[in-house]
Amino acid sequence: MSLAVFVLSGATLPRTGPVPEDKPQAAEPAAPQTETPQAPAPIPQPKPEEPKEAEPKPESKPAPANPEAAKPDETAPAGTKPSDEKPDDAKPEAPKAETLEEQHLTIEPESDADHADCIKELQSLGVVFKEIPRIDDGNGCGIDKPIVLSEALPGIKVKPEATLRCPTARALAHWMKESVIPAAAVAAKDQGRITTINQASAYICRLRNSAETGKISEHARGNAIDVASFSFEKGDDIAVKPRREDSTLTGAFQRTVSASGCLYFSTVLDPESDAAHETHFHLDVLERMGGYRYCH
Structure with missing residues (x-):
């Protein structure tokens, strides 16, 4: 009986030996994790190009200035006439102050x-x-x-x-x-x-x-x-x-x-x-x- 116990206890010892050998293998995938942060490095490079695309957007902002100018045009029947009428209206003010005969x-x-x-x-x-x-x-x-x-x-x-x-x-x-x-x-x-x-x-x-x-x-x-x-x-x-x-x-x-x-x-x-x-x-x-x- 004592001999059998010895044999069993001896058999368990080698089983614990290989377990620590497997753990160092798990540390190997840590290396590729350090490689992934290097990949996003080129990503910020196109970002400076994006503000260049945003530059034409402010150029489109002066365009709304035209609709603002169109607001006074709404009071006139035609869109092209108001621009002509504005100087005409300002200048003829003097000639309009005429007598009936004129x-x-x-x-x-x-x-x-x-x-x-x-x-x-x-x-x-x-x-x-x-x-x-x-x-x-x-x-x-x-x-x-x-x-x-x-x-x-x-x-x-x-x-x-x-x-x-x-x-x-x-x-x-x-x-x-x-x-x-x-x-x-x-x-x-x-x-x-x-x-x-x-x-x-x-x-x-x-x-x-x-x-x-x-x-x-x-x-x-x-x-x-x-x-x-x-x-x-x-x-x-x-x-x-x-x-x-x-x-x-x-x-x-x-x-x-x-x-x-x-x-x-x-x-x-x-x-x-x-x-x-x-x-x-x-x-x-x-x-x-x-x-x-x-x-x-």
């Missing part, structure tokens, strides 16, 4: 069909007017198909009578019927109904703001009327004057009808606009591109 303007023709439709609408509203012959005062002043307006609506006189184009009288009638009269019924109900529109200017051959030079006035084309005040059955007139800080019903009335005027007229200038309009509403039906309206 501008060589003509009277704008009116469509027979449109005029007939407008006349029918005035009649349906009860407007009192009469048609008169064509007005031609030269230098672009005049009306192709003028009318003389006596009553803006039944029982509401226009004093003095106003010579206008039919579309101007039509806008005035709708403004009075749908805005001014209802507002007055609230703000001045104790004064009764409106009896008169006191106008300060209708057709007249002149430049804007009666200046000696500049653009022709819409009054010279029959497109405009200036309203100075409203008269009532009783009580005082409501005069058009600066009322921005007026906290009374009268102030509210004027601000209301001024704002609503832009629903009917393409231009509304009130006493808050400038010194030239401190005593009246300027109302006109000038047609602008895109239906643009100017109300202040």
Whole structure:
């Protein structure tokens, strides 16, 4: 039995011997790991080439400067014209400040069909007017198909009578019927109904703001009327004057009808606009591109 134990114990000794011999073999693959970091060394070399490619990118950045220049061009109908118009607009500013005689303007023709439709609408509203012959005062002043307006609506006189184009009288009638009269019924109900529109200017051959030079006035084309005040059955007139800080019903009335005027007229200038309009509403039906309206 002792001999057998000795033999078995002796057999186990050589088995542990080869185990340490295998471990040094595992250290050999460590050598290739040191070789792999040498491979990425050429990789950083192409990286300096990448910034060279990034250089054309800033060159593309000035390109957006062109769309910025295109923004003002959007206000003009054509893309090439605005660049030509900018210097032209700046320079002709001086020549545009011309007298009527120097501008060589003509009277704008009116469509027979449109005029007939407008006349029918005035009649349906009860407007009192009469048609008169064509007005031609030269230098672009005049009306192709003028009318003389006596009553803006039944029982509401226009004093003095106003010579206008039919579309101007039509806008005035709708403004009075749908805005001014209802507002007055609230703000001045104790004064009764409106009896008169006191106008300060209708057709007249002149430049804007009666200046000696500049653009022709819409009054010279029959497109405009200036309203100075409203008269009532009783009580005082409501005069058009600066009322921005007026906290009374009268102030509210004027601000209301001024704002609503832009629903009917393409231009509304009130006493808050400038010194030239401190005593009246300027109302006109000038047609602008895109239906643009100017109300202040």
